[in-house]
Amino acid sequence: MRSRIHILKFSALLAICETMERALDLEAALDGVLCMLSEKLSMQRATVTLYDPEIQQLTINASYGLTLEEKQRGVYRLDEGVTGKIFRSNEPFYVPDISKEPLFLDKTGARKLQRGMTSFIGVPIVLQGDPIGVLNVDRFFDDHVSIEEDIDFLKIVATLIGQFLSLNKKVMEREAVFKRENASLRYQISQQNKGLYIVGKSSAMMEVQRQIERVAPTRATVLLLGESGVGKTLIARIIHELSDRDGHPFVKINCASIPENLLEAELFGYEKGAFTGATSSRQGRFEEADCGTIFLDEIGELPLNLQAKLLRVLQEKELERLGSNKTRTVDIRIITATNKDLGKLVEQNEFRLDLYYRLNIFPVVIPALCERREDITGLLNHFLQKAAQNYGRTVTFTAGALDALIQYEWPGNVREMENLIERLVIMSDSEYISLEFIAPYLESITPMHEHEVVDGTACLLALDKNKPMRPQHASLQDLEKNEILYALEDNDWIQYKAAESLGLTARQMGYRVKRYRLEEAIAIGRARLRKR
Template sequence: MALCLLSKGMYPHLHGLKLSALLAICQAIDQALNLESALDGVLCILSEKLSMQRATVTLHDPETGQLSINASYGLTHEEKQRGVYRLDEGVTGRIFRTKEPYYVPDITKEPLFLDKTGSRKIRRGLISFLGVPILLHGESIGVLNVDRLFEDEVAFEEDIDFLKIVATLIGQFISLNEKIMEREAVLKRENTSLKYQIAKNNKGPYIVGQSSAMVEVQRQIEKVSPTRATVLLLGESGVGKTLIARIIHELSDRKGHPFIKINCASIPENLLESELFGYEKGAFTGATGSRSGRFEEADCGTIFLDEIGEFPMILQAKLLRVLQEKELERLGSNRTRTIDVRILAATNRDLGELVERNEFRLDLYYRLNIFPILVPPLRERKEDITGLLNHFLQKMSEDYGRQMFFTPAALDALIKYDWPGNVREMQNLIERLVIMSDSEYITLEFLKSYLAPGQSPVQNGISHDAQKNSDEPPHCTSLKEVERNEVVAALERSGWIQYKAADTLGLSARQMGYRVKRYGLESMIAEGRARLRRMKDGE
């Protein structure tokens, strides 16, 4: 639908040329697919139909608090980039602050006229300047400026009236564009969430864990995946940073394009540059041909730089350029290549501390740290342990064709275990147990020798009597049933008081509450307490 409808009688003070230009502007806005193309079309019409040259639309940037040229006609890229103003600077700043038009009859005699773009330095003859505010709901959002290159019989007041109409149309279109972008962002988030659920249901990459910490990680993943933002994954070794990087790629628009993984710690420093950026024939001894680097291979896709804290200082400036400019040169070449790559990075080190020790560039750290995601260690989310054990047992059962179960004592030991190697350690442990066990039940005694030194389940608080009483193969057939029976037994031993039962199992009160709710034990607890009260009253 057109943004405006014009007839010959609507603006009697506009002569035919300006009315024709206004009709063309409405059509350009109506047919534009995005804000940039609409503004370019409007400014082109002002220049070609009305000789209003070097037209610019300067908008307020809430992030920087400054005014910067968003669209222009008749300016070079460099001139446009120089058009940045404080809110109290120059003619543009005055128009924005006062919300009033401003006319400069001769730019050479106006001290407020700064010509920051530098586009008028080589011009000759009289140049006058007009500017009007772009208003939305009575507030300034930008400024529309043009040059008048000649004097004619048309008064500048008429030009100002005309430009105010154009600025109103631009303001309406900007408002509409913002609403469309907001709606598009909502749809993207909904689509990302849906794709994540589809991937989970179809055995694609997904996070196993329902703890509040991992639910928050999943929320952040769904928010950032549809964007182009660089993501920095933080957390201990083995928490699943590579899996999360893969999920972000799969949920982005880059799915279907390459996902390239690089471990910065595993490649020698003297080879890392050629590995990432490529090289030309003769760049070094043994370079008998040219080869593209991993950044070029990841073009249109995603590159995941694991262990970024180990990235050599000597190459960090080159990496920063790729991040900022999307440009690189192969080793031994002067040719600049442009790439379109999204960068995800991960580290288990404190990059801020490395910056303080001058082992990591501060500007690179800021550029990588645009969207950090902290993945908590497994010992801080013990409520996820049972689900992960079940997940890996099922996976290994499919891989090795064996159905395996934990005895209650073994399950208790694994819940209390600190998992220094996190999820990676758990996966490797389960695979070894499935391979080595001769029985379908994994007992605590069998489990002991496979845990990390210093992490004996006995040291973690399980008594020998408890081991003896609960290390028999259970009659139940699933890990979930084993855990439920253990929770019920602990509650019964503790007089149906949850926090006491939690202490005996080495769980927090919150973790215990989660299990009570998960297994629907609320009514059983109420009945147990009531039974104990009746027994006490009977005494």
């Protein structure tokens, strides 16, 4: 009998070694090991429980003989039960009869209907002297089986598992390096072939590029942060094309552009008869993006009721169409973008905290164009070349026009620049675009020299309380300055309110107040309010 058991154990060890040698898939390899223990040696309900540093608990990573639900219940604190004791002590533990051992918790619930006496053996999985997990098995009581031999055998198996886990980790790390290098090479090739790439050599944009190349090959959710028009959609598409999902759908949707009552159907789809007008079934954008990437722009505008459903897609990769109880599984990567402060929205109970944590795994901040002026010349040349290809016209800027564009605030960022260049190329009759020609096309003023600045205080004192019509032939500078003063006066001289009324950010308003020297005008205006 003993000789037969030795032969079985030796045979099982050979099979386990072959399983590990063939498999790079960690889960499949561990499942194969536990299957050998069960089928060759009657070691049932075998589990590999590993330490998860993120939650600082032990969780079942692989099992044989447990249902998925039972496996998911196998989560242990380091001071909990037999599993916790084995991990902390770094020593094997044997339970002759699990029904009489108070430390045996049966958290999985797999042994509730078990009949007869069952013994339990657990050994630590050790790597470089430190425990990283626990290997557990059930054994039906048998007088002919040496417990010491079983423990020694399981310690050998646990050592093999530990070495395999270490090897697997190194392979994954090396694979991640190769993926990043591949993403970097693909980006360079795209740049050389005039494909998708970031125009800009500023340190800020080089850091954005470095982050893109690092995160693109992974499965991580990415959150793009920045003002409107900085190029978040372009960056989302670059991330998609540098990933292994390239060749699969890239679906983009603006959460702010679709009415709330239609957004759910747009994202999740619907069945025939789900609502009035639903004459046929339709898959949603999440299903369209299956195996690919979905880009959710303006994620801060997503209604609270849909945030819970998005969280489920992120965590479980599951959804239901409107009007259906059928659960559908999707394999998608989610990239989101916003120009809002999601943390502030969380504080205001307008955005779910759990969803914020899930989306904020890898945030990438794209700077505004005015914060990287060294990129402006390159972007202007890029869009001039693009317009030349589209319209068959080559134009250049005069020195004065170029200097003005470099100093311009660019409130609409790169999108404003692209649209401006296209308009200028269409409207210009000359191959040279001058400062005078571009001025009427700018949404804000061109930069002024010091002698051009008009004192804001004098301008304020000249304003009539009845607000007469604006001068028909005023300069762009005067028009903007007057509009800012009117907005400030309408909003009780509160800068952020005036900025909102003009569609500016607080930073842009502050820049204009300083440019026009309106600080004293604001102080006088506030003093007048206090005297009323």
